[in-house]
Amino acid sequence: MMHQDATEQFLNSLPEIKEGESFRFACHPAVQCFNACCGDLTLQLTPYDVLRLRRGLNLSSKDFIEGLAEVLVAPDTGFPALKLRMSEKMHHPCHFVRESGCSVYENRPGACRTYPVGRAAKMGENGQIVEQFFLVRESHCKGFKENKEWTIDEWFSDQGLEPYNESNDRWIQIMARQKQAGGSIDAKKATMVLMAVYQVDNFQRFVHDMQLFKRLDVDEARQKTILEDEEAALKFAMDWVELVIFGQCDNLARTEG
Template sequence: MNEEYTEKHQKLSLGDKFKFSCHKGLTCFNSCCSDINIFLTPYDVLRMRKALKMSSGEFLKRYTVALLGDEGLPLVVLRMMEDENKSCPFVAQDGCGIYEDRPWSCRMYPIFQVPSEEERFWIEERPSCLGFNEERQWTIEGWKKAQGINIFDKMNESYKATTFHDYFEKGNRLDSGKAKLFYMACYNLDEFRGFLFKTKFFDIYDVDNGVIEKIREDEEELLNFGYRWIRFNLLQEDTLKPKDKVLDKLLQSGREQ
């Protein structure tokens, strides 16, 4: 392969340094935002649709495509525009229209995390990306802080713990019904809130009143409760307790079989 078109890969740890800067003065500005698969975490969807002042259902229908992973886990991908470049719907000539609430993967670029190693990362230096020719120097840790990654990492901890759960390591798979429940609790938070507050959910499960009020008003708390409910209802963990002690014993007995 011609060296001019060869991509350079670097494997880095948190303290390692790299050079990169993206700005309007580069002729390639915005080009990395086209013809790319951007997988959205539940927290990405929460931030993006709040920035756009849209309901979760409206945002998901208009801007995303839902897929199924190998374990039956729902995956949500940003729907790109149907133009020649398959452009991101939020990017204009001046840049990202939801920059303060852009997804985790957009914030991390040009850094990619090594899946099997928490503190290891890699960079793919593409010749077409002129940002690597800039003199601004970063450590991985400094880049993550500057890009506001920490809150995303914190909110994604429960998502990772759920999707990499032992339940799936043992070969289990979500059927279509459970996949729909997972999708609702993680992504369609308006529907999930209705499920909680418009049914007898809190008459059945023993949930502290303070928690109930938090998830009524705070969507981040609602999302975290969604993970808690998924781990109870789908992954057979004791993250919730029914008020009916007989029902609780029956559930425990069923899980021990």
């Protein structure tokens, strides 16, 4: 996956698929090109991708980032981003691909799930996410010759994309707000963002050790869930990032005093 703006430009060059339209595609070991798309990738990882992969691999965020990712900085916002590191083997395959397929299939990134559909999501004038869908037909891919037929909704449901898109769209809203504000966040805030949304295990400890809830309006039930459940912690982390950077978040407020 490329930077968000570059990705959008690339997708806009592809044929668009409207909701309700269908396409044929299947990927399985009997397809001649099986695993051919799982290498030499520029695959940007969203915060939710990192959470699912790291948790599935039973790694700390520190070990995951040091061993499997590269930290980038978005030039237009200063926000940190993570890119999945490819193997140094010939043709630079993904670390997780095996002859039998993806070894982290249940927790594979959203971009892998979406393929061969491309999804462009951006903020509309009313503040809501606007979606466009495109079909990515790579010359090597034989999956389009299979007989299985899908609509966008059917494909996304089959690939388990709902939690990925929900979390990614929330992140898009925050980055779009920074673009609208103009300029880039400073290095200190970028480090804070990296910890909060890409290192949720560390963020949970930070919330507890810094007694963050004493300064924020968060009910006790949500506090407990945030400290025990990483997905809830990621949602809270995004709210906290928005509050810290912009001074206001509809989902979160500071307490008085």
